[in-house]
């Protein structure tokens with residue numbers, strides 16, 4: 168005897184296995200299935216529950232049933248655990264070219280003029296236009312206030328208060344993005360020659376800053392499970408005096424790890440004991456697929472943490488708006504900002520502030536998180552299906568952010584394939600970009616910031632072939 172739920176179950180399994188129902192996709196709702204197939208609710212629920220039990224789909228609270236990625240096939244990457252002596256940073260010109268090309272986080276960068284503008288961005292644009300139309304008298308002949316527009320500082324503050332931080336708007340300085348915020352924070356707490364601990368592999372923008380400021384880098388390993396190794400840092404602090412530690416506690420690029428709660432407390436204790444500042448990069452904080460993890464700043468009782476962030480990853484890179492927060496260093500930071508760039512655009516700040524106040528940002532983030540999680544799962548699935556000829560690969564599967572880290576066969580040098588890939592219009596970020604030492608040559612960062620349309624899927628498949636030619 169054949170039951171109706173079996174037909175539905177078989178059909179869905181076939182769709183999932185063939186890729187017609189891709190990883191990350193939401194299955195039609197129970198009501199939709201009942202109406203379209205003229206079957207009972209119990210039949211649909213039975214089929215969905217069986218798919219869930221088999222691990223093909225998962226339930227997400229208040230959202231429905233989603234096709235799962237086949238996680239268990241890939242072990243997580245294993246970064247080196249030995250810590251080398253501090254050194255000055257020397258990024259090569261080739262690396263600079265790679266940085267310039269890949270800043271877009273897109274394997275096949277081509278701005279599609281016909282693609283739909285997301286609703287959140289359309290609403291943001293409306294807020295920006297309204298702010299521009301509200302221009303008064305001779306405003307255009309005056310600079311914005313040095314700390315940044317007060318309503319925007321208030322909004323940034325309000326957001327962080329929701330996550331347990333208790334600083335006020337006078338401690339917030341609006342910056343031209345997060346890179347600017349990091350630069351001001353490092354200028355505040357370091358002088359040339361000082362040692363700065365960073366994540367390894369870690370954000371190349373920080374390495375560039377250290378290079379330009381004549382600071383020494385001390386690379387501390389990061390794992391996909393636990394973010395920066397607080398134990399590793401602790402082991403070397405007696406030996407080397409550091410002025411600061413730059414850390415992205417939630418979903419650090421490229422691996423996407425997040426520091427567990429206990430280690431966060433320990434990091435702050437170390438900062439106290441060994442008298443250094445923590446420069447917290449919270450740029451991916453709002454892009455957690457689950458609950459928002461509070462920033463380190465929330466635990467900061469003694470002003471050890473200088474909090475940096477921006478709206479570049481969560482909303483728009485075009486805004487060029489971010490923040491740096493320090494209770495004790497606020498005045499010094501403001502002076503540094505004035506020397507650097509005088510002021511920012513009042514209209515952009517006002518438009519963004521209105522967008523935050525109207526709840527547009529929260530709405531946008533809620534949608535963005537669902538989309539990004541889906542795109543991450545699709546990426547892992549594509550790699551499982553199309554990069555098999557590269558042998559056993561290790562993949563990090565972060566629960567937030569925009570990127571994951573792939574470790575390939577040690578025989579492969581990803582940077583060696585850079586020009587070949589570029590000739591095909593494929594832009595890659597090789598592993599050695601994320602370190603000042605000679606390491607991670609067989610690794611690369613892949614981003615899931617963009618939808619996996621045909622063009623990007625083809626680029627990923629082609630890249631697999633280019634890399635495989637090295638084995």
Ligand SMILES: Cc1ncc(COP(=O)(O)O)c(C=O)c1O
Pocket residue numbers: 343344345346347370372415419420448450476477478479480484488489
């Ligand atoms: C970890 C991290 N921090 C800071 C930045 C720079 O951000 P912004 O564009 O806001 O300057 C980036 C950009 O890629 C990043 O990945």
